[in-house]
Amino acid sequence: MVNININGQDLTVRENCTILEAALINGFYIPTLCYHEALGFYGACRICVVEIAAPRGQILVASCAYPVSEGLIVKTDSERVINARKLILELLLADCPDAEIIKIMAARYGLIETRFPPEEEGKCILCGICVRACHNLVGAGAISLIKRGKNKAVSPPYESVTSACISCGTCETMCPTRAIDIKVFDRIKSLHEYEGRFHTQRCNICSKYHVDNEKPGSVNNWIEELQ
Ligand code: FES
Incomplete structure (x- = not known):
């Protein structure tokens, strides 16, 4: 002690x-x-x-x-601590204008607005919780932090289709800003609100979801539709 x-x-x-x-x-x-x-x-x-x-x-x-x-x-x-937190929250408010938890935290420190130019949209604060949970708790390793600086984002590795996601929803549950929104309907899965989306198919043997890259409407087709 x-x-x-x-x-x-x-x-x-x-x-x-x-x-x-x-x-x-x-x-x-x-x-x-x-x-x-x-x-x-x-x-x-x-x-x-x-x-x-x-x-x-x-x-x-x-x-x-x-x-x-x-x-x-x-x-x-202390005053120094409060000022440091306010600055961090102002930066997060600008970077993630749609994240409710950031607005609530900022309001606790009397912040309604930010001095910094805000992004048009965004919830992901790049805290890495989803990625670490997927790797360290689930052991799936289906998502990673990719790119650097302003372009840094959560995505399947190499922004490519992955068969590693098992649709467990751990990333969505643990995300502090609710940036991840998993939807599974008609075998189509949207993993991230702003980033990667990819299809899944339930495996007949293990009953988990895996990516179905061959079917019509697969991630590649979806990306084409979005472009
Ligand atoms: S650096 Fe401590 S909570 Fe993020």
Whole structure:
């Protein structure tokens, strides 16, 4: 066990846990987006930022990734922390104008609008939860984060048809912004609201869904229809 201080309160917490875990277990609220307890930390969104006392002064760290240590002093809601979270939320509001959870989080910090030019649409914050869940929990590996920078997106690997998706819906269930909307009707499956769509067919042997690339109306035909 180690002794730490959060917002002026002395606490004894488990060794090797993160600041986020120590805070949550002791009733301190820290917002998160890319963290999920079933998947561990990822460090992509930085909304969980907190301020700690370091040897060279106060610094901001991602609480989901930073381990506690003896004597650590943490502030979860200092002015610097609030300003950092507001900036992150403004960027997310601009990037994902359709994500309700981002609007709700922003409103908590008094933000209705963003200073940054907004995209026309978007819900995906690229937190990677869907991809990590598909790979690490389900073991299917049907989706990945592809491309870089502004073009980064969730998609089947190489933006190609994949037979790996088993229609389990884990990605949809765990997505914090509801960017993934799985619909299965007439053997046609839409995996992502804005990105890849591909057809599935239930396997007669294992009863799971697999991609049916040969049938009329397969993903290739669908892509042609969309173009
Ligand atoms: S929740 Fe910690 S970086 Fe996203």
